[in-house]
Amino acid sequence: MSEQRVGDHTGELRVGEPIPELKVTPDRYLTYRYAGASGDFNPIHIDEEFARSVGLPGKILHGLWSMAQVARALTDAAGGPTHLKRLSVQFRGMGVPEQEVTVRGIVREIADGRAIVDVEAEQSGSKIIRNAEATLAL
Amino acid sequence: MPVNTKAIGKSFPPMRYAVGREKIREYSRAVGETNPLHFDLDAARAAGFSDVVAPPMFAVVYGLPAVGVALFDPEVEANFARLVHGGQELQWGPVLVAGDEVSTEVSVADIFERVGLGYYIFESVSRNQRGEEVCRGTWTNIVRGV
Numbered sequence: 001m002s003e004q005r006v007g008d009h010t011g012e013l014r015v016g017e018p019i020p021e022l023k024v025t026p027d028r029y030l031t032y033r034y035a036g037a038s039g040d041f042n043p044i045h046i047d048e049e050f051a052r053s054v055g056l057p058g059k060i061l062h063g064l065w066s067m068a069q070v071a072r073a074l075t076d077a078a079g080g081p082t083h084l085k086r087l088s089v090q091f092r093g094m095g096v097p098e099q100e101v102t103v104r105g106i107v108r109e110i111a112d113g114r115a116i117v118d119v120e121a122e123q124s125g126s127k128i129i130r131n132a133e134a135t136l137a138l
Numbered sequence: 139m140p141v142n143t144k145a146i147g148k149s150f151p152p153m154r155y156a157v158g159r160e161k162i163r164e165y166s167r168a169v170g171e172t173n174p175l176h177f178d179l180d181a182a183r184a185a186g187f188s189d190v191v192a193p194p195m196f197a198v199v200y201g202l203p204a205v206g207v208a209l210f211d212p213e214v215e216a217n218f219a220r221l222v223h224g225g226q227e228l229q230w231g232p233v234l235v236a237g238d239e240v241s242t243e244v245s246v247a248d249i250f251e252r253v254g255l256g257y258y259i260f261e262s263v264s265r266n267q268r269g270e271e272v273c274r275g276t277w278t279n280i281v282r283g284v
Contacts (some may be wrong), residue, residue, distance in 0.1 A: 024170055037161075037168035038198050054219070063223045068195040070170040075194065080173060081233055084194045088227035088276075 012080075013107045013115045013138065019077035022103040024069055026061060030097055034065045061095035066128050070119050073103040078136040085114070086135035095121075095128040104136070113138050141249055141281075145213040149245035152206070155200035159236035162192050165199055182235070189236035197228050197273040199280040201262050204242040205277050208260050214246060216258050217281050224257070225278035231271045239267045247276065256281035 013019065031045045040062055051059050065127040067089050071085035075081050095101060115136045121129035159179075163200065166176035174181035175191040182190045192199075209216055242264040250257050262275040 030168075032166045037165040039202055040198075064195070064198045064226065065169060067226060068193070068198075071193065071195045072169065072171060075173070081175060081191055081193050084230060086227070086229045087194070089224070091223050091224045 013077065013110065013117075013136070015110050017107055019073060019105040019107065019117060019119075022073035022076070023100055024071060026065070026095075026097045028097050030065070031059055031061060034062050038064065039061065040064065056094070057096065059097060059103075060138045061097065061128070063091040063095075063129075064074070066091070066095050066101065066121050067132075069101055069133075070103050070105075070121055070129055070132055072075050072120065073105060074117060074134050074136060077117075077125070078107070083136050084134065085137050087132065088134075089129050089132040091118075091128070092130050093126045093128050095123050099124050101128070110138070141251045142213075142215045143239070143249045145211065145215075145246045146249055147246060148208075148211070148213060149243060150204070150211070151209050152241045152243045153204040155203070155240045155242065157192060157196075157200070157234050157236055157238045157240060159190055161199065162190050162196065162236055165196055165240060169193065169195065187233075187235050192236075193236040194228070194230050194233070194273075196234065197230070197275060199262065200240045201242055201273065201275055201277075204244045205260050205262060205275075208244045208246060209258070209279065214249070214258065216256070216279065220282045222280050222282065223265055224280035225276075227276040229274045231273065232266070234266065234272055240264050240272060254283060 035041045075084050101123045103121045105117045108118050109116040117134045119132040244262045247261040248259040258279040260277045264273040266272050
């Protein structure tokens with residue numbers, strides 16, 4: 001099948017080794033674009049005043065946007081979108097715009113043509129996604 | 139106030155979603171995708187797909203409206219003002235491309251209370267127009283201070 005060749009631009013995955021780190025800084029207006037793209041218009045993501053009124057520091061990132069950054073690090077590492085078979089995450093703390101987010105992962109296990117990868121996303125020293133686990137088809 | 143568990147097991151009518159090329163591009167831009175399969179029709183076709191490919195997390199776009207119906211169901215009684223997204227699990231089958239149609243069925247997997255937090259767990263199963271399971275999701279929502 002030729003379908004998995006495009007994007008097969010990265011090296012092999014090896015047990016105990018990290019996947020390439022992904023760094024991204026969501027700009028000031030990212031939450032609006034993600035709200036429009038995803039359909040999630042919860043005001044805690046797009047309304048500064050509302051967010052403060054419910055005890056948040058200000059507009060916060062959508063957890064599912066942060067999860068998409070984890071997914072992107074994985075599909076980039078594995079060679080494209082068809083390789084990601086499972087992703088499970090816990091949302092912790094909260095991400096905010098205009099600060100860099102870093103996704104890191106380590107290959108825990110490879111068996112039967114699949115890799116299990118432990119992943120997390122961190123921003124300004126605190127984890128915004130933890131205990132994430134992914135299954136990649138090799 | 140204890141959580142109301144009467145909605146456990148309730149399932150909702152399937153919701154259909156037509157996957158559009160520009161929506162895939164819009165979503166892919168919003169999450170910072172760079173793989174040409176998500177944007178470039180020629181690249182997607184050269185790779186054997188009939189149209190641009192939806193990133194795996196596009197499952198949010200067709201899944202969220204269906205989960206929303208369950209979450210807003212009066213029998214579920216979740217307090218939205220105190221709702222946070224606690225966790226998410228997604229499992230994928232074949233990828234979706236523009237032109238596909240997805241049908242998503244959501245059910246209430248569990249509702250329970252633990253140390254002052256109310257857990258509302260929904261399960262979604264999404265199938266394409268050929269009946270293949272393209273995504274199965276577990277959506278964990280937590281209500282603070284039940």
